Amino acid sequence: MNNRMNDTLNVALVGNPNCGKSTLFNALTGLNQKTGNFPGVTVEKRSGTFRIGGIQGKVSRNINLIDLPGTYSLFPKSPDEYETYRALSNESDKPDLVLIVADASGLSRSLILCTQVIDMGFPVVLCVNMIDLLEESGQTLNFERLKDELGVPVCALNARKGKGLQALKGILLDEHAKKTSSWTAPDWLVEKFNSTPSFAECLINANALDKSNTTDWVRFQSDDTSKRLNRIDALLQQARSKSEPLKAMVQTQKIDALLTHPLWGFIIFLGVLLLMFQAIFSWSELPMDLIDQGFASASAWLGAQLPSGSFTSLLTQGVLPGLGGIIMFVPQIALLFGFIAILEDSGYMARVSFINDRVLRRFGINGKSIIPLISGVACAVPAILSARTIRNTRERLITIFITPLMSCSARIPVYTLLIAVAIPDTESGIFNTRGLVLMGLYLLGLLAALFSALLMKYWVKTRERSIFIMEMPVYRMPQRRVVLRTMFDKVKVFVLEAGKIIVAISVVLWALSSYGPSGEFEHIEAKYQQKISTGELNQEQASGLEAAEKLRASYAGMLGRGIEPVIAPLGFDWKIGIALVTSFAAREVFVGTMATIYGVGSDDEQSSTLKERMQNDKIHASENKLFSFGTSLALMVFYAFALQCMSTIAVVKRETGSWKWPTYQFIWFGFLAWMGAFLVHMFFN
Template structure:
């Protein structure tokens, strides 16, 4: 038979997603740390007239699941055998010992398998020499060596898949020999399952979760009880025995010469993960990133802003006067332009984050953060969702599946939305530009410092919430961080730039859909009012913005928001931004474009010149800081609420998070405004 439905399997951070992208011509996100893929991804490609379907599963270190993402992996691999034909196993040439453990387990399970050893050129540069032919003979499997990022060896893999060069283990010649003291129990398992594969029967003895038949499970538990078997002990014995055999095998097929580069890497890590200097370096890296967000984005932001202003002028000039003219020139274009202008800043931020991941530095951040986060009820693995949350809270919360400890996973999910996501960046930058002077101290801009402060405020609040939840969420489960620091790599600058552009475009298209809809709603509510004298013959509304339906709605909530220093425009923008945080800027842009004052001014100028009836400015330092804190803490995102409910399967925790974050946002904004006004 032809094997056309394949699984892509391997440890975390071995290049599975990169190989998936190359085989299927996709752009799934990749990164140089574990936990990037947290759910299965599917794709296909055509080769010599045949369609090959591939599913990329989350990374796992063993066939025995210990975390949510490993459960996804194990259930798919073992319980959906009718949904795939064979496995393409991706191993890491730099961590071959660790990779071979899971490979042996899958092969012994009787699943057709083909091995790909990725990053072989990187291993050779680091002094490793591998006898691939000898390894093929010892393992009884076809092996391809590749560098997936550079597309080296990808065509050879496609050819082997087409020619069905998958290896199927003989049940009597498995890589794992059943320990003599357990052979009797395994024979009993054969009678229960009617399965000849000895390792499959051993696995059922050593596993706690994955078996479909309740009746068979009852019999399996009886075998365990009669022999006083401890499941965890069986798994540990298997792991130790396999690693002993793997060590012996690698000593025969692989050699390592000491390189100057290894010594340099070791010396570099002594500084980069140092208990003090490691954090100093991390802060310096962040400061460079935030300074770049303002500096490099200035020209493209000005160009985008001028372009949308020109489009609005053209629409106002050439579209016949009336509602359609106003809708497009004063509603839709300013609304969309008000959010698109921040795409360069988001692209720059994402580019730096991708470089940190790709180079291996992010793994060092995880290692450093483990000792910082543990007193707060979190682990080093929690930093993956927390750092990912600076892009978007939704995939960040999903990546918490990588955390084995149930308590730590729940706390991580609850506090991740405090991290400054890309949707907050437009709000932060426009408010910081409004109320923070464009001055420098020792070459560092005040605005860059303010932006970095907002990121740290979110992180510190996440830590504060974590330590509170640490004493609320009960658990006796212990956890430890065990990880290999990947070798430093030269980032693929062009590839990361492409991914950053893709992320910026994703922000534009994703936010644009919401802004388009909200802009129309805002325009309708602001164009008409209870005292409207609109007629179909004049095609013109006589309603002033302050007398519109939207103003009346905003004025009705002023008693609640006025103590925070907000006027009705800010109140309406806060309400609409519940759909997505970035809608705040789009709504403000639409509202100020509908105002008759300062028609030739840009949004920032209009906001800066806006005053109350008594002449006092609407946007002051107190108002700006109050709004910054509100958006730092408020749960202004329906999609995030939905994913929290999905991942926790608990309405209680979802509501606690929603009302808790909103309450913190309101109280902190109230206090800071009253102190600073």
């Protein structure tokens, strides 16, 4: 094993944003990869391993590939760019080889970074990716010329189609020596150092300085880049057959004329959103129902197989329904992220940011915030992770803060049940009342998000400037492989992140609702035993009433009654209180709690469904319905705002690095929820 360590080559993948670096990474490592964070920062670190068998008699090797964040230069200006710089400047942990991915359509820009890395003293292999963009325009590139001039191996690649991978692997098996850098320090730096510094020395000094008083180093980057570009321009003039615009670029400009058109641009954007939500909600209905039923029957089957006892009931009433509650949302999340991957891979997402930046800027966020906000409609957890692309700290923070106010898919079961219980199925105008209420709830979430963003804009101060300089990639046909891969990755994050917490909390809640202060449960059991023996109640009626009374007496019930004074002004009673407490971990638990509370606890023989039982429930000691139009609406508004999601709290803590933001979020959303529900309740009563 020890000998094998020596033939493992540590390779770092470096390139500009949008150069197809991740596509190449996935193509090389397949599923054999790990995702984590760089130590101490929330910048995603991806690494993977693969083995190259002996090609043409060469010795086979293991490759350990690290995908470094995309950057335009080795002069970092954001946390993720800093990680790329650090990985290449850290003496103790340097990669053996740097694989530069260049974009064939923006070759001169890619070569700035490439020559910087060569001058750092690394053995470099240059991959010219998206070579098809040149080919389809009938242009050629003289690779020999590039190779001679840069002094590094060069290979052509179309990572999306997997073309050129074999040649690249062959090159990776060769021995790679450091290239002697032809870089010479400008005179003013020689003076400063009192010797002739290397590029690496100058770069490390430049980046170590405080950015505010470094006119010299600003000059260093701009002079250095200009010099490089002049050399690159001269090289490309000889190596490229023509310098006409690429076919793909001409097409892109035509498509942009439509997709960013003052009128059509917005109409198409809204159309895309509508299509997306329509598809997410209608296509996922069947698999979601199947998963739901599957878990229900699995619980029932296990319950029948295992001996009854607290372990069985923990499994069948705590863990399994908890797991089912998460797995059920997988189809929706997969579809949503499939759509987002299509929008991103095609290049349309950059245009969505482009056309929305003006509006979002007023709220202290920027065009890129649109991606987390749209994703938030499926699930806030992956949505908050996608806010990493926002460079400005304040804008990213505000985006993370407001994203959970977008109505996520976990609220749908709550809305669906309450709408069915209390909202009449009538037409008002051309619209259905229930549909209008549902749409209103989504709008309410969006408005609350924008309102909160405005408040934060004035509250959170920053010295950082808001800069929106973004490259808009050429339009490409989205690749099925890329889309499926994103869906798989996002679903994995969701199931793992949300899964851990939901299972843990559902176990705790199960315990709280299955046990009560000592003596209470025995007392209730004895009472009903007596009622059965006197013939006052039959077995079935008794067990229903007994379960309801036990729930009221349990620790969870105590909590529900405990918070009753707080929620009474909203028209909620202790039963809704229990549901609020249990759905603290995850909103969708509301439905399950309602089912438990109204389970078999109703003595009304006529009504059999949960919906009917809830409709018939009266406020204690009165003839008024508990789930009146006003109260149900108030409850829905409460769920629209309140931060009842442990996974979101956990992910916000992780992404912002402290408990401060999730705490503020919890308090502010709670305030919005209470006030909103209170106002609705007052209005209708």
